[in-house]
Every structure is written in C-alpha cells, then in structure tokens.
Amino acid sequence: MIVQDVINHLHDLAPLAYAEDFDNVGLLVGNKDQPVSGILVTLDTLETVVDEAINNKCNLIVSFHPIIFKGLKKLTGKTYVERVVIKAIQNNIAIFSIHTALDNAIEGVNSIICDQLGLKNKQILIPQSSTIKKLQTYVPKTNAAELRAELFNAGAGSLGNYESCSFNIDGEGTYLGNENSNPAIGKKGELHTENETAISVTFKKHLESKILKTLFEAHPYEEVAYEITTLENTNQHIGMGMIGELKESMSATDCLNFIKDKMNTECIRHSNLLNKPIKHIAVLGGSGSFAIQAAKALNADLLVTADLKYHDFFSAENEIVLADIGHYESEQFTKSFLVDYLSKKITNFAVILSKTNTNPVKYL
CATH class of the missing domain: 3.40.1390.30 (NIF3 (NGG1p interacting factor 3)-like)
Known part of the structure; x- marks a missing residue:
C-alpha cells in the first residue's frame, strides 16, 4: 500500500473538492507514491505527534487540521510549524490533512x-452551492441508452436524493468530416445527417474528470461535442x-x-x-x-x-x-471516527489512534 491508496479512501469519505477555498487540505508533506508502514491519526500534527509516529513506525500521519496553513518562506526550525515539517521530512513521514473537506462531508x-x-x-x-454540474452531449440515438448507462455507472445523474436523472431530446445532427477525419458513422468528405439524442445529466463536481473519461471512452464519435455548466442548486448532502x-x-x-x-x-x-x-x-x-x-x-x-x-x-x-x-472539544471525536473508517477500509494494516492530547487551551 502506498500513501495515495490511503488518500483515495479518505477522498471517498470527504472529497477535497468540497474543502473551503481558504483551507489547505491534501498531502502537505511527503511523496504520494511512498509505501506505507503505518498510519497515525491525529487532530493536530505537533512535534510530539511526529515523535509518536516515529515510535510506532508510522510513516503517514493523517491529521484533521493542516500543519501548513499559510505559506512557508523559510524552514529554519524557528516556529513549531517549521520544526514539525523538518522532523517529518527527516524521518520520511508524510502528512495528510482533511480539515474542511470533512467538515463539509455528510458523514463528517x-x-x-x-x-x-x-x-x-x-x-x-x-x-454548499456550485457543487453540482451538468453535462450535455449529443450521441446517435441507437447509442443513447448505452452511453446513459455508462455515465450513470460513473456517478452521473445524481441530484439530492435521486439517482439516474437525465433529460433527453431527440433531433438531427449534421457533420462533414475533412480529409483527416475518421468518422465512426458516415464518410469523410460527405455531409452526414444522424438521428441523435441530446443527453443532459447532473454530477458532483469532484467527479468531473471521471465523467469526462467515461464520456470519451463510451461515445462512438471521433470528436465528442459536449458542454459542462455549473448549476446554482445548493447541495443538501454537502x-x-x-x-x-x-x-x-x-x-x-x-x-x-x-x-x-x-x-x-x-x-x-x-x-x-x-x-x-x-x-x-x-x-x-x-x-x-x-x-x-x-x-x-x-x-x-x-x-x-x-x-x-x-x-x-x-x-x-x-x-x-x-x-x-471549545474548539478542540467540538472536534475531539473526529480522530477516532477516522481510525474506525480507515480500519474498515484497510483491514490488514495498522491504523493507530494518536494518544497525544493536542488541545492548546487549558482550564484552571
């Protein structure tokens, strides 16, 4: 297992696309292709937490809060942030933060x-608003059902509590391929008219690359006409x-x-x-x-x-x-939740709950 495999599981829970713009989520330190020896889950990444990871032979820290929030211009060890980053790098420990992506997740x-x-x-x-997008494309009528099914399988067609949503209009499409074209239907150099279906489907914005990959692979045409727009609908699940x-x-x-x-x-x-x-x-x-x-x-x-x-x-x-x-108190159960989640996803691997209390606020 490599770091990216763990990130993929966390992304399924809380896609980073839904983190707030001000935030700094994702892999903050380390190499995504590094093999993982163990995972330590914490609310905050402090020097003592890095020491804990070292002692437990964990080379990936999954942290709720990002240790790097603002830009770092120097790494001299002057601040606790710099010292954490330096120690993590020296010990080949990767640090991943999920923060507001998990704040915005329905199960977060x-x-x-x-x-x-x-x-x-x-x-x-x-x-959240502007998290739902719409794809519209045009496909031969005989291929419409197959393309819709492929798009649905890729996650398109979801809207609120509904799945497999689409809107379809039948009409005629025309095209004329030049000498360098290789049309799947018709002949190059000849104007062709095809009975087509215009298919519109919604999808969650973090799925855009997957939806487009599916569209290009499942569509019969050499050149695929499509458009993507962002809807104003708020997302009741994010x-x-x-x-x-x-x-x-x-x-x-x-x-x-x-x-x-x-x-x-x-x-x-x-x-x-x-x-x-x-x-x-x-x-x-x-x-x-x-x-x-x-x-x-x-x-x-x-x-x-x-x-x-x-x-x-x-x-x-x-x-x-x-x-x-209290800030810490409101989020303190998050790390146990993440340990349970990752332990279910990665059943043959060590996922360790940090024992370090990182709350900086004390009460007299």
Missing part, C-alpha cells in the same frame, strides 16, 4: 457531533454544520449539562438562557460564529459551536441559545 465532523448528542432527523445547516432534534425536549440548563457531559468539555460559554424548551439543536464543529444566522433561520433552539467572540453572543438576540464548548 458535524454528523459525529450529532451522533454524540443523539440527534435524529439530521440535515445540513449551510448547504455543507457546513448540521441541525437535528433531541428525542425529548430539555430545559436550557439541563441541555447544557447534557452537552457538557456528552462532549466531554470542562466549560461551556453560553448566551442568555431562554424560558423555552430545547428540542432542535444546530451544531458546527470548530469556529462557527458565521452559522448563527443560519441556525436562527432554521428555528434551532440552540447552536453548539466554538470560538465565539464577545459580540457574537449579542447576535443570539434572545432567539436562540449559543453554546461555545
């Missing part, structure tokens, strides 16, 4: 929080945060104590408690102040997130309870 960070809190009827809080509901309503105080226990946090900073039961809970792992309005718009009674600033709490405006449980 926020689903983990929902499951930890026992929330049901989960849905994406802030669905996006930041989630909202779900408790099995039974709780008072605000009981709910905060429940969250404190389930999320294993020592402290919850919160806005004014409202005199109404808590039933619908929105969650967003990590820094989530930008989700306050979305949570209110979906009538959430409470938002569980982290890194709220002083003035963010005023945004509750007695419409919602805001609960800041």
